[in-house]
Amino acid sequence: MNQPGLTANSSLEGMDLLEILLHQKHLTEEQADQVRRRMRRAQIPPQQAIIELGFATQEIVYRALSQATGIPFVQLDREEIADAAVQKVSAKVALRYQFVPLQLDRGTLKVAFANPPGIRDRENLRLLLGLRLELVIAAPNQVENTLKRLYGLGAEKVIQIRQDRKSLQVEEIEGTFDDREVENIDQDESSDASIIQLVNEIISEAIRMHATDIHIEPFREQVKVRYRIDGMLREIPTPPGMVELHEAIISRIKIMARLNIAEKRLPHDGRIRLSRGGESTDLRVSIIPTRFGETVCLRILTSSAIFIEMTSLGLSKYQLALLAKLVSMPHGIVLVTGPTGSGKTTTLYAALAHVRNNYPERKIITVENPVEYELTGTSQIQMHAEIGL
Missing domain, CATH: 3.30.450.90 (Beta-Lactamase)
Structure with missing residues (x-):
């Protein structure tokens, strides 16, 4: 489904990218002037300048580029990619020209570019592949992610x-x-x-x-x-x-x-x-x-600070009450075990945060190897076995 302001419109014929985005109210005149200055200073195309300045999303910009060039726009995450098309294009060629092969039909290869090549590069690519080319436009992040997935x-x-x-x-x-x-x-x-x-x-x-x-x-x-x-x-x-x-x-x-x-x-x-x-x-x-x-x-x-409450651990009410009772005791040991990625560190840090928040009169000291996260209000000691600490 097309987004509002992004549908094809015969009144847009002959307009360049900036004019289309101005017409669709995606850019103001002041922003368009900033884009032109950025283009001149950095020697980059308008679509790149607009995205770098953060004035519009990639999809909005590249749909408008599609309207300016007359080349259809596609969303690669919704496109079917044929194995036969991918096999016709080496990783070296796809990455050099930055395009995604989509479909191969009777000597015509459908390819998706973020920035369609000029006539000379298009002809060079056609001769290199030995196939006719049907071009479509896609957002750069989708082209990059799809190339990474394919190659x-x-x-x-x-x-x-x-x-x-x-x-x-x-x-x-x-x-x-x-x-x-x-x-x-x-x-x-x-x-x-x-x-x-x-x-x-x-x-x-x-x-x-x-x-x-x-x-x-x-x-x-x-x-x-x-x-x-x-x-x-x-x-x-x-x-x-x-x-x-x-x-x-x-x-x-x-x-x-x-x-x-x-x-x-x-x-x-x-x-x-x-x-x-x-x-x-x-x-x-x-x-x-x-x-x-x-x-x-x-x-x-x-290494940034971790912010998690025990209530966010996914424990039942009984388990939560039991853990809160255990970590609030004046002495003892709470042993947490489990495989990699099961949440041992997260559970312990959440328990320490519970003690810190509910018992401010207590001083909390940890001995860790390594100190995985910063826990505000806690004295965290990094072990150094080589020096006996």
Whole structure:
């Protein structure tokens, strides 16, 4: 169903993108002037300037672009994608031109672009594929997510790295990885593909998907990347070339965690501190040697304050009353057990918050390894076994 103001209208013929959005009341004249200034200063197209300035959503902007160009708009999450179409287009081509193959019908390939190519690029692509092209427009975030789903996490970087294995090997041998105490995974200091960027993408995507763990597991002919989301492990599609980069990925993670990259026979445990979007995130690192190489588990610990009440734990009234009674006692022990992701830490922090809120005269001290979340009003002690603490 079309949104109000987004239906096709013959009166829009001949208008450019800004004129259409002004006509549909999605932009004011003042905002349009800001867009034009941004376009001139940054040398970017209007749709990019509008989205960067936050004046309209991607769907509104790209529906209007569809009306300005006469190219139909589609929502990729509602489109059927044919295997035959995907098989006709390599990851390298799809990622280079940034389009999603949708349908193949008697020599015509239906493809979705966020930003349709010009006549010359369109002709080059037609000759490259040996097929006629039927173009549609989709929002950039949908194109990006669909490409990731079809061709695998980090596919573009894997392709570029494999094309330049020589520079990759030098990077590994010389140890030129960015080796700071706090890794800022928002920053992309090089336009070239690198293992640093690939590992950052694996971690960033896990954080974006609210995963609690990242598992990177080598097998004879593939490397599996799995995220634990809502307590369940979900396999993330990866490109075939990932298996060639497995050792470099593990080496990068070891460097980030200050571990010995030369030791591959023994298990390793370490920790990584990241900065992403201004928020600090810790990763607990566990590396174990297996038959086909080292497998790594990264436990994601967001260091920001946690706000949860015991009433939000999903306990019955009886269980809630029992837990409240136990944690309010002056002495004793409450033992919480359960598998990974079952809510042990959340339960304990909620119980501590209950004590803090209901017994302000008490001083709360915790001994943790590691301190997973900041609990306001609590003295939290980080264990350091190596110095006897």
